[in-house]
Amino acid sequence: MYSKSRDSWVAAAFVAPFVIAYLVLFLYPTVRMVILTFTDAPLIGAGKWIGFKNYVRLFNDAAYLNAVWHTFYFVLLTVIPNTLLGLLFAMMVNRQKGYLQSLILAAFFLPYILPVSVVFRIWEWIMDYQFGIGQYAIEAVVGERVAMIRNKYWAMPAIAFITIWWTIGFNVLLFIAGLRNISQDMYDASALDGANRWKQFRFITWPLIWPVTALVLTIQLILQLKIFDQLYLLTLGGNVNNTMVLVQYIYKQAFQLNKGGYGATVAFSLFAIIVVVSVLQYQALRAKPR
Amino acid sequence: MNILKIDFAGRLITLITLAIAIVWAFPLYWALVTTLKPEFEVVQPGLNLLPKTWTLEAYTHVLTTTKIGQWYVNSIVVSVAVTILVVIMGALCGYALSQLRFRGRTVLWFTVLASFMVPIQALIVTHFVLMSQFGLINTWLGIILPQLIVPVVVIVYKQFFDSVPKDFREAARVDGASEFNIFFRIYLPMNWGVTTALAIITFIGAWNNFLWPFLVSTAEETMTITVGITQVKDNFGVQFARNLAAAVLAALPVAIAYLIFQRRVTQAIMLSAGIKG
Numbered sequence: 328m329y330s331k332s333r334d335s336w337v338a339a340a341f342v343a344p345f346v347i348a349y350l351v352l353f354l355y356p357t358v359r360m361v362i363l364t365f366t367d368a369p370l371i372g373a374g375k376w377i378g379f380k381n382y383v384r385l386f387n388d389a390a391y392l393n394a395v396w397h398t399f400y401f402v403l404l405t406v407i408p409n410t411l412l413g414l415l416f417a418m419m420v421n422r423q424k425g426y427l428q429s430l431i432l433a434a435f436f437l438p439y440i441l442p443v444s445v446v447f448r449i450w451e452w453i454m455d456y457q458f459g460i461g462q463y464a465i466e467a468v469v470g471e472r473v474a475m476i477r478n479k480y481w482a483m484p485a486i487a488f489i490t491i492w493w494t495i496g497f498n499v500l501l502f503i504a505g506l507r508n509i510s511q512d513m514y515d516a517s518a519l520d521g522a523n524r525w526k527q528f529r530f531i532t533w534p535l536i537w538p539v540t541a542l543v544l545t546i547q548l549i550l551q552l553k554i555f556d557q558l559y560l561l562t563l564g565g566n567v568n569n570t571m572v573l574v575q576y577i578y579k580q581a582f583q584l585n586k587g588g589y590g591a592t593v594a595f596s597l598f599a600i601i602v603v604v605s606v607l608q609y610q611a612l613r614a615k616p617r
Numbered sequence: 618m619n620i621l622k623i624d625f626a627g628r629l630i631t632l633i634t635l636a637i638a639i640v641w642a643f644p645l646y647w648a649l650v651t652t653l654k655p656e657f658e659v660v661q662p663g664l665n666l667l668p669k670t671w672t673l674e675a676y677t678h679v680l681t682t683t684k685i686g687q688w689y690v691n692s693i694v695v696s697v698a699v700t701i702l703v704v705i706m707g708a709l710c711g712y713a714l715s716q717l718r719f720r721g722r723t724v725l726w727f728t729v730l731a732s733f734m735v736p737i738q739a740l741i742v743t744h745f746v747l748m749s750q751f752g753l754i755n756t757w758l759g760i761i762l763p764q765l766i767v768p769v770v771v772i773v774y775k776q777f778f779d780s781v782p783k784d785f786r787e788a789a790r791v792d793g794a795s796e797f798n799i800f801f802r803i804y805l806p807m808n809w810g811v812t813t814a815l816a817i818i819t820f821i822g823a824w825n826n827f828l829w830p831f832l833v834s835t836a837e838e839t840m841t842i843t844v845g846i847t848q849v850k851d852n853f854g855v856q857f858a859r860n861l862a863a864a865v866l867a868a869l870p871v872a873i874a875y876l877i878f879q880r881r882v883t884q885a886i887m888l889s890a891g892i893k894g
Contacts, residue, residue: 328885332685334717334718334719335719335720337717337795337796337797338717338718338722341709341710341712341713341715341796341800342709342710342713342715342719342725344702344705344706344709344710345706345707345710345771346710346725347711347764347843348706348765349728349732351739351747352744352747352763352765352766353732354738354764354822355734355743355747356740356743356744356747357740357743358742359743359746360739360742362744363742363743370742370745370746371745371746381736395778413655414842416637418629419633419634420634422630422631422634423628423631423634430638431634431635431638433642434638434639434641434642435641435681435807436624436636437642437645437872437875438644438645438876439823440821440871440872440882441825441841442824442825442842442868442870442874443825443827443843444827444844444846444847444864444870445864445865445867445868447847448648448673448846448847448860448861448864449647449648449864450644450861451860452647452648452651452860452861453644453647453695455857456662458660458662458857460647460664490643490847492644494874496652496745497886500883500886500887501886501887501890501894504887519884524626542636542890542891546890549736552736553738554735554810555738555828556827556828560827562849564821564848572640573620574738574828577738577742578741578832579743580747581742581745582832587742587746590742590802591743594738594739594741594742596740597694597736597738597739598734598736598739601736603735604736616775
């Protein structure tokens with residue numbers, strides 16, 4: 328029979344690859360990041376221990392506070408629209424059947440699997456001030472051509488719009504799965520009682536889909552707080568300071584200005600913000616809508 | 618009368634749905650069709666839905682003047698390696714957490730769950746320091762290693778192994794099968810579907826990853842395609858067709874993987890969001 332210690336060795340062999348990778352590539356870098364925040368180290372190389380100076384600097388750094396503000400502004404522009412539009416599109420897809428349904432779902436979902444660089448190339452072209460086809464739409468709405476990404480006011484909404492275009496497929500998928508779990512009997516019964524579409528949505532769909540909505544909101548919130556890729560690429564042409572977000576500020580301090588210690592402090596603050604926001608949101612979403 | 622009215626509203630919604638879907642997919646079509654036009658035609662005003670002159674000039678230009686072949690090789694090596702390693706490590710660890718009783722099991726499980734809290738983007742500074750200490754800047758391994766921490770794969774495997782009936786295991790143990798045999802002959806084959814789904818989504822994720830490969834590869838030769846097509850510029854004129862042609866080439870493998878394994882991709886997305894599909 329198997330002995331207890333032999334079992335432990337077998338278990339150790341199973342978990343070893345993951346645990347070793349986890350310790351070296353996750354736990355150690357996390358601890359090291361915290362230690363770095365107390366030093367004035369450059370990106371590569373040792374630094375002096377300076378206590379809490381980096382943290383004090385953080386709260387007096389206007390560029391950092393701006394980055395925090397821009398990050399939350401971006402979250403505001405993306406999280407709720409992306410979730411609600413995702414639900415709307417999912418309901419629209421869910422009404423269709425067969426071939427047409429797959430086709431419409433594909434239209435919403437395909438952008439989601441594209442690499443960020445491809446999304447960047449597509450929208451850089453469409454929004455191009457001189458030649459972009461999107462300028463016709465912009466002219467129709469705003470009244471004149473606008474170089475969206477380089478514009479102080481339009482840059483963030485434009486990047487948020489592109490982000491929603493890119494990522495909504497994920498939300499649509501989750502909502503469709505949720506909608507399919509709602510029994511058709513409920514709708515049939517309510518239709519007999521004379522409920523219209525709005526009442527069906529308000530009193531059946533919305534409360535029953537709420538767990539999925541809460542899940543999507545949570546995933547979106549944490550994801551969008553970490554915004555970097557598309558924003559960095561789109562603003563390569565300029566307007567960096569009006570759109571600087573937290574991850575970009577880590578990049579700027581650590582990699583461009585060679586301030587490893589301060590960059591790590593910004594990174595740690597991002598971690599802290601994500602923890603606080605997740606806890607707050609968890610508390611807020613536990614409440615069920617009525 | 619009333620039935621007619623409802624039908625009308627339903628059709629209107631279907632029409633609106635179709636219109637939105639077309640608008641949503643249009644940027645993809647527009648990008649694709651642009652790559653088939655000569656550059657001078659690309660910048661002509663108006664909505665020209667088809668090229669007047671069809672040409673592959675943009676593609677041949679990208680293929681002959683950039684290092685796109687090398688980037689492709691880099692992307693394939695990195696994505697395949699990340700996929701294999703993540704899936705194997707996740708399956709092994711998930712199996713141990715699900716089926717074996719050992720000291721530290723609970724601690725390990727909560728550590729895996731807690732790691733969701735730490736954003737990988739916050740670790741870029743120390744990952745870079747670590748990789749440079751290992752001498753791995755501008756290498757395949759340097760791009761691969763920090764992408765290996767994907768706790769959700771462990772969690773998904775644990776859930777699926779949990780739901781395999783215990784009888785299989787007992788029977789195999791009675792026959793004298795070792796844990797490795799049970800894992801490779803029973804648990805893994807019974808869950809091939811999950812493995813395929815996780816492998817595809819991990820591959821797409823690794824192929825699309827931007828931030829880390831961008832930071833760790835500064836030399837043109839070691840860039841993945843996702844990074845390469847944004848970092849290297851030609852020095853002359855307008856080149857929308859060429860830029861987009863490079864983008865289409867970069868998107869091709871993930872688009873094909875998605876089209877072939879559509880159902881698996883959907884399943885994997887549900888699984889990683891915590892919905893067992």
